[in-house]
Amino acid sequence: MSAxxxxxxxxxxxxxEQADDxxxxxxxxxxxxxxxxVEIRDRPELAGLPVxxxxxxxxxxxxxxxxxxxxxxxxxxxxVSQARRLCPQxxxxxxxxxxxxxxxxxxxxxxxxxxxxxxxxxxxxxxxxVSGALRRLGSVGGPAAIAALxxxxxxxxxxxxxxxxxxxxxxxxxxxxxxxxxxxxxVVPQSRLLDFLHPLPxxxxxxxxxxxxxxxxxxxxxxxxxxxxxxxxxLQRALGGAQGAHLAALAWGVDERRVTPHVPDKSxxxxxxxxxxxxxxxxIRRELLKLSGRTAQGLRAGAYAARTISVKLRLxxxxxxxxxxxxxxxxxxxxxxxATACSLYAAAGLDHGAQLRLVGVRAxxxxxxxxxxxxxxxxxxPVGWREAERTMDQIAxxxxxxxxxxxxLVEDPYRPS
Numbered sequence: 553m554s555a556x557x558x559x560x561x562x563x564x565x566x567x568x569e570q571a572d573d574x575x576x577x578x579x580x581x582x583x584x585x586x587x588x589x590v591e592i593r594d595r596p597e598l599a600g601l602p603v604x605x606x607x608x609x610x611x612x613x614x615x616x617x618x619x620x621x622x623x624x625x626x627x628x629x630x631x632v633s634q635a636r637r638l639c640p641q642x643x644x645x646x647x648x649x650x651x652x653x654x655x656x657x658x659x660x661x662x663x664x665x666x667x668x669x670x671x672x673x674x675x676x677x678x679x680x681x682v683s684g685a686l687r688r689l690g691s692v693g694g695p696a697a698i699a700a701l702x703x704x705x706x707x708x709x710x711x712x713x714x715x716x717x718x719x720x721x722x723x724x725x726x727x728x729x730x731x732x733x734x735x736x737x738x739v740v741p742q743s744r745l746l747d748f749l750h751p752l753p754x755x756x757x758x759x760x761x762x763x764x765x766x767x768x769x770x771x772x773x774x775x776x777x778x779x780x781x782x783x784x785x786x787l788q789r790a791l792g793g794a795q796g797a798h799l800a801a802l803a804w805g806v807d808e809r810r811v812t813p814h815v816p817d818k819s820x821x822x823x824x825x826x827x828x829x830x831x832x833x834x835x836i837r838r839e840l841l842k843l844s845g846r847t848a849q850g851l852r853a854g855a856y857a858a859r860t861i862s863v864k865l866r867l868x869x870x871x872x873x874x875x876x877x878x879x880x881x882x883x884x885x886x887x888x889x890x891a892t893a894c895s896l897y898a899a900a901g902l903d904h905g906a907q908l909r910l911v912g913v914r915a916x917x918x919x920x921x922x923x924x925x926x927x928x929x930x931x932x933x934p935v936g937w938r939e940a941e942r943t944m945d946q947i948a949x950x951x952x953x954x955x956x957x958x959x960x961l962v963e964d965p966y967r968p969s
Contacts, residue, residue: 571696573718575742578811579680579699580717580725581663584734586676587616589712590655591645602642607632611909612825615647619734655710662705666698671811677729679722681811696739703737720745721807727756745805750777757802759795767791779803820854821862822846823912829868831907833897840893841886843913848886851915857882859917861892865900866910875900882919889915 583589587605592598602621606614610633617626617635624639635642656675663670669681682698699716706714713735717728720742728748732738740748754760754768754776771790773779779787780803788796801807822843830836840863851858862876875896883889893913902908 571694571718571737571739572741572743573694573696573739575720575745576695576718576739577681577683577686578719578722578725579682579695579702580719580722580729581678581680581699581702582715582717582726582729582733583659583676583706584713584715585616585618585622586656586712587647587652588618588621588645589616590652591648592618593711594651598643598645602626602639604632604635604639604642604644605647606635606644607825608644608646609827610636611827617642655712659706659710659714662702662709666702668813669811670813679725679811696737699737699739703735721805722809722811723758723802723807724749724805727752746780749803749805750775750780752776754779757799759798759802764791764795776803819914819916819918820847820850820856820858821912821914822850823864823910823914825866825910826908829907829909831905836897836908836911837894839911840897840913841890843911844890844893845886847913847915848884848889851884851918852921854918855921856915856918857884857921858889858915859919860915861889861896862912862914862916863893863896863900864910864912864914865897865902865908867902868907868909870909872910873900876916878917882917882921884921889913 588603591605592603600620601618602624603618604614604621604626605616606612612632614626614628614630614632614635616628621635621639621642624642626635626639626642632644636644652675659676660670660672660678663678663680667680667682667685669684671679673679680702682695685698686694695718699718703714703716706712715729715733715736715738717725717730717732717738717740719725719728719740724740724745728738728740752775754773755765757776757779760768767790768774768779771782771786773782779799782800784797784800786796787800790796791799824839824843826839830839858879859882860876860878862874865873865875867873877892877896879888879892897911
């Protein structure tokens, strides 16, 4: 019996207690259709229906789709217009990012109560190293039993489901969680790791994108086992030294990366797709002001300041331009982010009348705000912009987003703040 078959038999609420989890200490926990699941949890009348979270019009992309919608081919990142054609009967729901973030914090708290060795990857997934938890939670059982406990607590406390892969290393755990969705538990013990890996398609390996996959196909390599049994120097000649060695190691189940808690965010930002294409520079600057405020608020919420500001401009023909600038000092002030974003927009050199369907603002080069070498803007007063914006954060936290906003955004003909 293969490792996949054995692991598949462990799926369920209690079967994890009997699973062979020898050599396993890494869990990958992934929420099932996270945004859609939160919407269905909060609106029980949606249960069993094809639910798509994204723009309610025909603009923008799908952010999440229930498994009923996925049966029609609807996928995340797909244009909403295409999703409507594939599944006309779907229920389209506008996203509620605050609710998803709140649910994510509560889910991550469940993980954190199990082990401090937790590495979030996004709002809806994380790696856990349960080596220490095995000693502390000895009465619970092994890693598979801990995974079953996590699934039960997420379901009971949050009313949504998750899938968990249990394996000796990170990349195998992530593959396992994907292959037992939805609402599953898949254990890959050390003794059967290669039985599990080698029949899988090469695309499951980290680092195999479309181009690399085409190169491997030209070499006649279709499965992970094919890569494993190809000489390393052959792979390196075809793919490059580092890439060839990387894939050879993964094909034999070697992944020495540790679960790294509290990985800092690489960037924080926001973007919007307009209901209709816009060619008015004033309206575009208004949107940049709004997005700069959201980006600055995200920085302050994470206690970060940023050295680099970027703008993303997507034209009506879907051509996308990105422009960036590194500041002389880190900032978390919306006014400074907005001034930089406007400068970058002007420097993009768009033709007169060029229509935009999407704009975005992003801050990167993040450093802890407490140690940031920030400076006063040229027109700062004793109580400056930074203090004023932090006060706005407090008001928004108490009374809701949009309670206080720049005067230029009080009336927005394109979308509410």
